[in-house]
Amino acid sequence: xxxxxxxxVFFAALYEGHVAHDAARSWxxxxxxxxxxxxxxTYLASLRLLMNPTILGRGILNGxxxxxxxxxxxxxxxxxxxxxxxERPRADLFDRVTGHRQVMDFWLIQTAQAHGYTxxxxxxALHRTWPEHSILLP
Amino acid sequence: xxxxxxxxxxxxxxxxQESASRGGRRVASLSTxxxxxxxxxxxxxxxxxxxxxxxxxxxxxxxxxxxxxxxxEDVAAALDD
Numbered sequence: 016x017x018x019x020x021x022x023x024v025f026f027a028a029l030y031e032g033h034v035a036h037d038a039a040r041s042w043x044x045x046x047x048x049x050x051x052x053x054x055x056x057t058y059l060a061s062l063r064l065l066m067n068p069t070i071l072g073r074g075i076l077n078g079x080x081x082x083x084x085x086x087x088x089x090x091x092x093x094x095x096x097x098x099x100x101x102e103r104p105r106a107d108l109f110d111r112v113t114g115h116r117q118v119m120d121f122w123l124i125q126t127a128q129a130h131g132y133t134x135x136x137x138x139x140a141l142h143r144t145w146p147e148h149s150i151l152l153p
Numbered sequence: 154x155x156x157x158x159x160x161x162x163x164x165x166x167x168x169x170q171e172s173a174s175r176g177g178r179r180v181a182s183l184s185t186x187x188x189x190x191x192x193x194x195x196x197x198x199x200x201x202x203x204x205x206x207x208x209x210x211x212x213x214x215x216x217x218x219x220x221x222x223x224x225x226e227d228v229a230a231a232l233d234d
Contacts, residue, residue: 022232023225032216034224044211060232065214069192070231073219074203084205084212091210116233137225 017050019098019127021120021136022060024152025053029061029084030071035137038153042135047093054098054126056119061085100126111144124148158187175233180226188221189230 020028020043027039043051053061064070065081076084089095100122108121120141127134127148134149136142142151160168168183175181204215216222 023228026228027225029212030214030216030223032214032220032222033228034222036213040213047210064228064231067231069189070221070223070227071203071214072192072221074214074217076202076205076214080202080205084207084214087207087209088212091208093210116229119232 017052017132018046018135018150019052019054019123019130019132020057021123021134021138021141022057022064023137024135025057026061026064027137029065029088032071035152039137042152047091047095050096050132051093052096052098052127052130052132053089054100054123056123056126058085058097096130098126098130098132100129102129117141175230181230185227185230192221 024035024039024042027033027035028043030036033039062078062081062085065076065084066078068075089097102125104122105125108125109118112118112121120136120138124134124141124145134141134145135152136149137152139151142149168186171186172178172181172183203220204217206213206215221227
């Protein structure tokens with residue numbers, strides 16, 4: 016079963032200062048051979064986070080370096096795919112949205128599922144809502 | 154660092170309002186919001202970006218003392234801006 020990482024898990028794997036870095040990094044390293052991906056939205060979110068002083072403080076990257084970080088992670092022996100969702104938000108998923116903060120998470124569920132991937136998340140509420148479409152990392 | 158700040162009423166009200174809109178003090182404490190605002194305004198352009206271990210298929214952006222520890226809540230808040 017291939018996995019798609021959500022914004023938080025992917026960023027945690029990249030940044031040593033994320034409280035879940037060790038767990039996310041280890042999980043990603045161990046599971047890349049199974050096939051893995053991020054959605055295009057997660058790619059862009061990573062660029063934003065790597066360039067944001069509230070997240071990286073004095074260590075923020077410029078656009079060129081931030082893009083290189085993501086591209087280099089996606090390269091290598093077990094390449095990561097980029098998932099692009101082309102369908103409209105599905106009623107069976109989005110009719111269960113109860114707050115604005117859930118919209119992107121539900122979109123990542125839909126995008127992962129449309130490509131045959133399971134979403135990897137640290138979001139307990141998201142996993143409780145969609146246990147069949149996600150796995151929960153500590 | 155623990156310190157005491159004397160804030161004008163309007164700033165305190167804005168902080169309370171922002172905290173409430175982000176889900177309350179547990180998610181967005183006043184301390185978190187003040188840190189966020191100070192970094193946004195005063196961090197500026199760094200002299201050198203973070204050190205990075207760049208290996209194909211495995212990248213780690215290293216954290217030094219000038220860089221914060223972040224939680225999932227911080228990531229969500231940054232992406233919610």
